[in-house]
Each structure stands twice: as C-alpha cells, then as structure tokens.
Amino acid sequence: MVLLNPVVLSVLTLALLSLFRVHVIFALVVSAIVAGLTAGLPLADTINTLISGMGGQAETALSYILLGIFAAMIALSGITEVLVQYLLRVIKEKKFVLLFLIAGLTCLSGTVIPVHIAFIPILIPPLLILFNHLGIDRRAVASALTFGLKAPYMVVPIGYGLIFHGIIASEMEKNGMPIAMSKIPLAMSIPVLGMIVGLLIAILFTYRKSRKYKDVEIKDPVKDAAEEIAVTTEDKPGVTSKNKKLHAFTLISIIAAFVLQLTFDSMVIGAIGGITVMFLSRVVYLKTGDRVVQEGMLMMGAIAFIMLIASGYANVLKETGSVNEFVSSASTWFDGSSHLIAAFALLLIGLFITMGIGTSFGTIPIIAAIYVPLCAALGFSTLATAALIGTAGALGDAGSPASDSTLGPTAGLSVDGQHDHIWDTCVPTFIHYNIPLLIFGTIAAVVL
Structure with a gap:
C-alpha cells in the first residue's frame, strides 16, 4: 500500500513535526x-546511513560557508548600507514597489551576483524597521x-540555472531521451x-493587508564589526571618496566571483575568487580574517549544517529503496489515464x-x-x-523546511x-508556489 511506504511515512513525519515547530534539525x-x-533497517544502520550520506552536500555546505564569508566582507565594505539608504529614499511609502524590488534583487543572487541566500541576512534585517513602518506582512517578503x-x-x-538545466539534460540523456539544453528554458517557461x-x-491579495x-x-554583528574593524584604520564605512573607491573594488570582487563561478562551474571557486579580490584590494584587511569567518559562519553555518543533514536524510531514503518502490507503486495509477491525469x-x-529531500537539484536524478x-x-x-x-x-523546494x-x-x-x-515562510510559499506549479506544470506537459 502506497500510504505505508517509508517515504510517505517519513515525509508526513517531517511535515507534522515541522508544523508543530520542532526544529528542522530534529525533524x-x-x-x-x-x-x-519502517523499511526494515536497524537503528544503528539507519544512523550510519544518515551520517555517511551527509557528504553528498559537502560542496554545497562549503560554498554556503564561503559565500557567507564573502557576503560578510561585502557588508563590511559599507556598500550594503549605501544600498539600504538608497532604497529608503526611493521607496518611501510604496510598499508594493518595495516587495517587487526585493523579488527582483533576489533574482540576481542566483544569476548575476553569485552570493545566493548569503545576501539575505545582510540586506533584510536593516529593512525590518521600514517593513514595520509600512505595515508589510513579512509573509509577503518571504x-x-x-x-x-x-x-x-x-x-x-x-x-544556478545553468547547473539545473545541465542536470536535467544529462539525466534525460542518461535515461535514453536526449534533449538540447537550449530547449529547456522553453520547457520551463x-x-x-x-x-x-x-x-x-x-x-x-493574500498578504496585502x-x-x-x-x-x-x-543587534547586527556585521554592522558592529564594521564599526570595530573599519574599512581602513582611519575611515568608517560610508560614502567618503576613499570608500567610494573601495565600493568599486567590492563590485569588482562580485564580478570576479560571478565570472569564476561560470568558468569553473563551481560556487566554491567563485566565492574564493571574490574573497581573494577583497583581500588583495584591501577592502578588508587580512588581520580581520578571523572576524569575517565568524560573521560568515554566524550567517550561513546553521543553514549549511541543515543541508548536510538533509543530504543524509535523502541518503536514507535512497538506500532503503523506498523511493523507487513508491514511484513504481504510484505508476500503476496511470494505466489507461489521460495525459492530463498522468502529468498531475x-x-x-x-x-x-522533493519535500522530503529539500533540494530540487538532488531530486532530478531520482525523478529522471x-x-x-x-x-x-x-x-x-x-519537451x-x-x-x-x-x-x-522544483516542486517542494518552496515549502520544504530543509x-x-x-x-x-x-x-x-x-x-x-x-x-x-514554518508558519510564516514554509506554509505561505508552499501554498503560493507549489499549487501553481502543479497546475501550470500539468498544462505544460499537455500542450508541449
């Protein structure tokens, strides 16, 4: 019976524990x-499988730590403070403009400016007072x-899109259905x-009120650090002529990180490149290395560790064979079904x-x-x-606690x-993105 499959029972357990506000690591x-x-593995073997599988996201975890350090350096340069002040002047009372602008800026974090989620703990906290003043529901921001x-x-x-499309193309070819990467944007449109x-x-509509x-x-440790270990020994972060020059070097480091990431297809190399430029250009001094590492760990360390555990959890699901059993059992539903029903x-x-594994990239090989x-x-x-x-x-990437x-x-x-x-990020994003993806993904499968 599909409902007694270990994958189903496990994902339901994860969802219930999360809804009852059990921390995602324990969940x-x-x-x-x-x-x-439930798959018949002894407890000791289950834990060993969990631990051995944590290495599956080691590169991702390392990249998050390095990107966190890079993002802390960017904050220490003072350029984010300039950006926040600019937003405060331009946005004023236009809360919907602010929300769409945040969505647009975030789009850049996985494409043009390769810091991914590391920018969020830097950009968002200084804006919380403005959100409060405008009465913005933080679920809308999430x-x-x-x-x-x-x-x-x-x-x-x-x-990240280049990586995602590459995985789809390679896994489809591996399983006997080659597709040109240039066609994948059309398929996903x-x-x-x-x-x-x-x-x-x-x-x-939903979070308009x-x-x-x-x-x-x-207490902003990054801002405090900027005050203590100012960009130079004489100057504080701001918009002085010297700091304008340093802001230019900060932008150069961001460009370097972007180019290196695309060249070597590695977030780790991109982050190392950006960090190196920040040190060589003396935007941040080498003597502050301990501090920026601490701030980077503070911002991204917990997320990196959760990703490691999520990888171990995915390994348990894979090793039990429950994922294939679940899909094989569910595939019997399609006998005689229309394309519409089968796609849904x-x-x-x-x-x-994906809700259980928590990563769209790691799910593609299983699904394909x-x-x-x-x-x-x-x-x-x-197509x-x-x-x-x-x-x-992509389904489940929004809404998954991990x-x-x-x-x-x-x-x-x-x-x-x-x-x-859970209630202010996972549930709202699950409702507003997974439900439309189910509907529009089904339409895409029928019309393409």
Whole structure:
C-alpha cells in the first residue's frame, strides 16, 4: 500500500513535526529514523546511513560557508548600507514597489551576483524597521524572496540555472531521451508563469493587508564589526571618496566571483575568487580574517549544517529503496489515464519526494530515472518530459523546511524573533508556489 511506504511515512513525519515547530534539525533526524525503521533497517544502520550520506552536500555546505564569508566582507565594505539608504529614499511609502524590488534583487543572487541566500541576512534585517513602518506582512517578503531564489534557476540558464538545466539534460540523456539544453528554458517557461502568478497573488491579495510588528532593536554583528574593524584604520564605512573607491573594488570582487563561478562551474571557486579580490584590494584587511569567518559562519553555518543533514536524510531514503518502490507503486495509477491525469499524478510524486529531500537539484536524478521511460511509454514529447522533470524537481523546494529557498528568507526575517520558519515562510510559499506549479506544470506537459 502506497500510504505505508517509508517515504510517505517519513515525509508526513517531517511535515507534522515541522508544523508543530520542532526544529528542522530534529525533524530531519527523526524522519530519517522513521524511514529506516519502517523499511526494515536497524537503528544503528539507519544512523550510519544518515551520517555517511551527509557528504553528498559537502560542496554545497562549503560554498554556503564561503559565500557567507564573502557576503560578510561585502557588508563590511559599507556598500550594503549605501544600498539600504538608497532604497529608503526611493521607496518611501510604496510598499508594493518595495516587495517587487526585493523579488527582483533576489533574482540576481542566483544569476548575476553569485552570493545566493548569503545576501539575505545582510540586506533584510536593516529593512525590518521600514517593513514595520509600512505595515508589510513579512509573509509577503518571504514569498518575494523565495520567488527570487527559485524562479530564475528554473528558466534562466545562468548561474544556478545553468547547473539545473545541465542536470536535467544529462539525466534525460542518461535515461535514453536526449534533449538540447537550449530547449529547456522553453520547457520551463509555462511552469515559471505559475510562479509569477503565485507571487502576484501573495503580494497583491493574500498578504496585502497590514500586519503589526514590534520595533525591536536588532543587534547586527556585521554592522558592529564594521564599526570595530573599519574599512581602513582611519575611515568608517560610508560614502567618503576613499570608500567610494573601495565600493568599486567590492563590485569588482562580485564580478570576479560571478565570472569564476561560470568558468569553473563551481560556487566554491567563485566565492574564493571574490574573497581573494577583497583581500588583495584591501577592502578588508587580512588581520580581520578571523572576524569575517565568524560573521560568515554566524550567517550561513546553521543553514549549511541543515543541508548536510538533509543530504543524509535523502541518503536514507535512497538506500532503503523506498523511493523507487513508491514511484513504481504510484505508476500503476496511470494505466489507461489521460495525459492530463498522468502529468498531475507524476508531479504529485515529485512534490512528495522533493519535500522530503529539500533540494530540487538532488531530486532530478531520482525523478529522471523513473519519469523518462514512463513518459516515453505514455507518449509524452521530449519537451513535455523535460517540463515534468524540471517542475517535479522544483516542486517542494518552496515549502520544504530543509530547503535553502525557505531557510534563507527565515534567516533574514526572524532576527527580531517575530517570524516563524514554518508558519510564516514554509506554509505561505508552499501554498503560493507549489499549487501553481502543479497546475501550470500539468498544462505544460499537455500542450508541449
């Protein structure tokens, strides 16, 4: 019975524990144990499998730490303070403009400026007082941030999108259905329309009304560090002529990180390049190395560790063989079904798998191995199959307690203790993005 499958039981456990506000680290560990025990693995073997699988996200975790350090350096340069002050002058009382601007800026974090979620704990906390003044519901901000983290990689073949599209193309070819990477943006264009619809509904309708928050003084360790270890020994961060020059070097370091990431297809190399430029240009002195590492760890360390545990959890699901059993059992639903019903059912399976694993990129190989032969047998076109695989992988990235697309927004919005990870980030993003993705992904599979 599908409902007794270890994957189903484990993901339900993860969802329930998260909804009851159990910390995501404990929820992941308990859910992994549930998956192992219900699949017949001894407790010791389950834990060993969890630990051994944590290396699967080692590169991602390292890149997050390095990007956190790089982002701390960018903050220490004072350039983010200049950006925040500019936003305060331009936006004024235009809260909807601010929300869409945040979504747009976030889109750049996975494409042009390769810092991904590391910018959120730097940019968002200084804006919380402005959000409070404008009565902005932080669930709308979380929705804007998650959109910017997720939509670009689905359709734009730059930065994270280049990696995502590359995985889809290579896994489809590996399973006997080759596709040119240039066609994947077309396949994903309709599902991304669903993301846009979800963003508009969240900002303009669901969270349109004002929501009151207390003005809490936030201790900003990065800002404090900027005061203590100023950009130079004489100057404080700001807009002096010397600091304008340093801001220019900061922009050069960002460009260097972007170019290196694309050249070597590695976030780690990109982050190291950006950090190196910051040191060589003396935007940040070598003697401050200990401090920027501490600030980077403070911002991104917890998220990196959660990603490691999520990788171990995914390893438990894979090692038990429960994922393949779940998909194989569910595939019997398609006998005699129309393309519409089959596509919707396939996406539901993808949602369940990705919600548990928490990463769209890591889910693609699992999904493609089953979807490609099944879609070929059902008569789906190559474009439709790519749309189903890409959408199924992206499903659950929003709404999953262990996804960087939800952990990142919470890291910035919860610094004053007035934003809950599950109810204010995961639930809103699940509703506004996963439901439209299910609908628009199904449409894409039928019309392509």
